[in-house]
Amino acid sequence: MAWLDAVVQGILLGGLYALFATGLSLIFGVMRLVNLAHGDFSILAAFLAVVAVHALELNPLVALALVAPIMAVVGYGLQRLVLNRLLGRGILPAVLVTFGFSVVIQNGLLQIFSADSQRLNPGGIETASLALGGGLAVGWFSLLTFVLAVVLLGALQLLIGRSAIGRAFRASSDDGDTAELMGIDNRRLYGFAMALSLAIVAIAGVVLGIRTTFTFASGPDRLLFAFEAVIIGGLGSLWGTLVGGVILGVAQTVGAKLSPGWGVLTGHLVFLAVLLLRPSGLFAKARRVD
Amino acid sequence: MSLLAVRELSTFYGDFQALFGISLEVAEGETVAVIGANGAGKTTFLRTLAGALPAARGSIALAGQLVGNRPPHALVDLGIVLVPEGRKIFPSLSVRENLEIGAFRRRPGPWTLERIHRLFPILDERRDQPGTNLSGGEQQMLAIGRGLMANPRLLLVDEISLGLAPVVVKHLYAVLTDIAREGTTLLVVEQDVSQVLAVAQRVYCFRKGAVSLAGAPERLSRAEIAAAYFGA
Numbered sequence: 036m037a038w039l040d041a042v043v044q045g046i047l048l049g050g051l052y053a054l055f056a057t058g059l060s061l062i063f064g065v066m067r068l069v070n071l072a073h074g075d076f077s078i079l080a081a082f083l084a085v086v087a088v089h090a091l092e093l094n095p096l097v098a099l100a101l102v103a104p105i106m107a108v109v110g111y112g113l114q115r116l117v118l119n120r121l122l123g124r125g126i127l128p129a130v131l132v133t134f135g136f137s138v139v140i141q142n143g144l145l146q147i148f149s150a151d152s153q154r155l156n157p158g159g160i161e162t163a164s165l166a167l168g169g170g171l172a173v174g175w176f177s178l179l180t181f182v183l184a185v186v187l188l189g190a191l192q193l194l195i196g197r198s199a200i201g202r203a204f205r206a207s208s209d210d211g212d213t214a215e216l217m218g219i220d221n222r223r224l225y226g227f228a229m230a231l232s233l234a235i236v237a238i239a240g241v242v243l244g245i246r247t248t249f250t251f252a253s254g255p256d257r258l259l260f261a262f263e264a265v266i267i268g269g270l271g272s273l274w275g276t277l278v279g280g281v282i283l284g285v286a287q288t289v290g291a292k293l294s295p296g297w298g299v300l301t302g303h304l305v306f307l308a309v310l311l312l313r314p315s316g317l318f319a320k321a322r323r324v325d
Numbered sequence: 326m327s328l329l330a331v332r333e334l335s336t337f338y339g340d341f342q343a344l345f346g347i348s349l350e351v352a353e354g355e356t357v358a359v360i361g362a363n364g365a366g367k368t369t370f371l372r373t374l375a376g377a378l379p380a381a382r383g384s385i386a387l388a389g390q391l392v393g394n395r396p397p398h399a400l401v402d403l404g405i406v407l408v409p410e411g412r413k414i415f416p417s418l419s420v421r422e423n424l425e426i427g428a429f430r431r432r433p434g435p436w437t438l439e440r441i442h443r444l445f446p447i448l449d450e451r452r453d454q455p456g457t458n459l460s461g462g463e464q465q466m467l468a469i470g471r472g473l474m475a476n477p478r479l480l481l482v483d484e485i486s487l488g489l490a491p492v493v494v495k496h497l498y499a500v501l502t503d504i505a506r507e508g509t510t511l512l513v514v515e516q517d518v519s520q521v522l523a524v525a526q527r528v529y530c531f532r533k534g535a536v537s538l539a540g541a542p543e544r545l546s547r548a549e550i551a552a553a554y555f556g557a
Contacts, residue, residue, distance in 0.1 A: 199429060205417040206426045213413040216375055218401030218430035218475055 036170050038292065043173060045288035049264075049281030050181030051246070054239035055257050056264035056276045057188060058232030064271055065204050065228045066122065066211075068129045072136035074258030076233050077240030079140050080106050081249055084241045085153050095155035099241045103234045110233030114226040122225070137254065144251035155244035180242050184280075187235060188273050195273075204228065263306040269316025278318065282309075326389055328353040328510050329374075329479055334383035336366075336373045343369040345534045346383065351479065356501070356511040358521040358542075361531035362554060367514040368410050370531070371481045374512075375407035376400045387479065401430050404478030410487065412468040414456040421452035423467055427474030434476025435507060441470040444500055462493035469500070479510045486517040498524055518550065530554055 059073045070076075080102050087098035113136075121128040163175045195201035203224055207214040211221050243249060243257070260283060268279025283302050290301020309317065329351040336344040344366050351357045361367050372378045374385060376397040385393040387403055397407075406427075415423055424438060442449035445466040451459060456467055465485050472480055482501070486494040498520045505511050505524070515521035522528060522542040530538040530553040538545065538553030 199425070202418060202422050202426050203429060205422075206415045209415040209417050210413060212377065213409060213415070214426075215397040216377060216401070216407050216409060216413075217426050217471065218398050218406075219426075220396070220398040 038289070040171055041288040041292040042285055043167075043171065044177070045285030046281050047173060047177035047181045047284070048288060049277070049284030050177075050184035051239065051242060052260050052264045052280030052283050053184045053188065053277040054180070054242060054280075055236060055261040056268075056280055057184075057191065057273065058235040058239075059258075059261045060265045060270065060273070060276050061191070061235075062228060062232045063265075065208050066225050067126065068118065068122070069126060069133070070232070071130060071133040071258065072140060072254070073133075073232075073236060073261060074256065075137045075140040075254030076106065076109075077236040077243065077257055078249060078251065078254040079144065080233075080237035080240035081155065081244035082144055082148055082153070082251075083237075084155055084244060085148075088155060095157050095241055095245055099238060102241060103237045106237035107230040107234040110229035110231075111226040113233075114229035115222065118229065119222045119225060122221075137258075141251050141254065148251060150250060150252075152248040152250045153244065154248045155241065157245050161245050176245065180246070183238070183242070184277065187238070188277055191231075191235075192273050200224070200227065260302070263302065266316055267306060267309045269313075269319030272316070272318040275316060275318030279316070282317075327351060328355075328388055329512065330384075330386045330389075331374070332384045332386075334370070334373065334385065335381045336369055336378055337381050338369075338378075343534050344373065347531075347534075347536055348383075349529055349536065349539075351510060351512055354505075354508055354510055355527065356505045356513065356525050358525035358528040359512065359514045359531060360516070360518050360521060360528060360550075360554065361537075363516070365531040366534040367531055368483055369534075371407060371483050371512070371514055374400075375405060375481055377407070398430065401475055401477075402432075404432055404476075405481065406472045406475045406477035406479070407481040408468050408472040408483060408485070410483040412461075412464045414459070414464050414467055414471075416455060416457040418456055419453050420448055420456050420459065420467060423456040424448065424470050424474050427471035430475065432476040432478075436473040436476050436509075438474070441473055444503065445470055462489050462497070465489065465493075465497060466500070469497070469504075473504065473509070477509065479512060480504070482511060482513045484514055484516060486515060486520060494520055518554070532556055 059070060062068050062070050083102045083105060084095050084098045087093050087101050088095050118129060121132060161176045164172045165175055166172045195204055203219045207219055207221055207224055215221055263283050264279040265276055267282050268275030286305035287298040287302040291298030327350040331347060331349045333346040333348055334344055335346055347370060359367050373380050376395050380393045384391055387405060392400060392403055418426060424441060447463050448467055448470055459467060485497050494517060502524050513521055525542060528542050529536050532553060
């Protein structure tokens, strides 16, 4: 039963990893940009929630309604003012600049909030659990996180598959120059994509802050898990990202069951195994090369 | 007043000059052809008009308004739309979505999905397939339809005969005539001279990045055109 419990917890943890990974995957898919500060932006959002909780005496889940739009605006501005200037020069300039952002965000947070660890308290839901029978129980909040991830991915899938802006995302990803000729302003479109990405990762950051303590330096780990979820699932597939997150989550919880220190390591090993056996991931969309 | 008036337009690729002072006019409702050999600057000219390449010198005016050196999406707003060489269908989009993306910044006007389906029924029949699953000729129809979805004032058409069987090219030019009859102004670049001269009211021949001949096709002799095309 303990093993089954580990698997169930791992699946639910995968929902959180998918929340971290989705924005990363979206940005890479639309503009081939690797955002190394992705994890740090989630932690920035968590700190913003801390401020909102203290200053306005909000529940962190309510604060999210404030933090996610703020992060969306930050994303739009960042893309329009900085990242758009780096496009078309290969992948390296964006990697260097976003790495710079990562350092700046971490040090900025350290200056303002010190190195103390923080936590967001939503008032009880984080410890409430739901008994499934047979000695198995899941946390309400973990379940909520997983459902939130599924709903968000579904909504994003609809947006990309059915809406005009989703078509523009796909067209621009296929061939940005021709998309411009069809009337799409790529720079503005990329701004929207980054806004969406940071709004989603803000949700991930606040959820993380409710689940566990975090510090100014918690971002890079989140980035790593997000990368692993994306790579396991396969680039370009949103549901693949969820499955990738779940596989990573299960590997970590089962690994931790084997020995308490092995959780993260087991996750990395499973990631490496997928990378070796299926380098393009489990659900990568077949891309025609022409 | 002409719909399009280009004066002394020059375009460079880095240090290499591709266009040398091109002047050209297209009247509202007219079909104008640009012919010329490979490397004469025809595609460069259309891409400059569409905003994909910067104009180094000269002016481009649409209905009297200077529109040079604006980004392509802004020119689509103003009504200049390019059907690019090589068709450039989006592989991730279905046939129908490829048409819909053309309407991303749709201007008011006569062209609707239904009318384009009437023009090219195959695009309706295969609407849910990936755009790149179509044959070359069908993809060219899709590219033309996608351009029309924006309701352009001026549709720039680049080498629609490229790599297609003569019977397909003939069909495409017949449809271009229909499109022109609907009132859409066309500027057509083509190497296949016989097809385009049959539909154009006026023709410009480019050679080495400059206009070597201009006039109404019925007033130009074969020898004149050959001399302007190949150089004599």
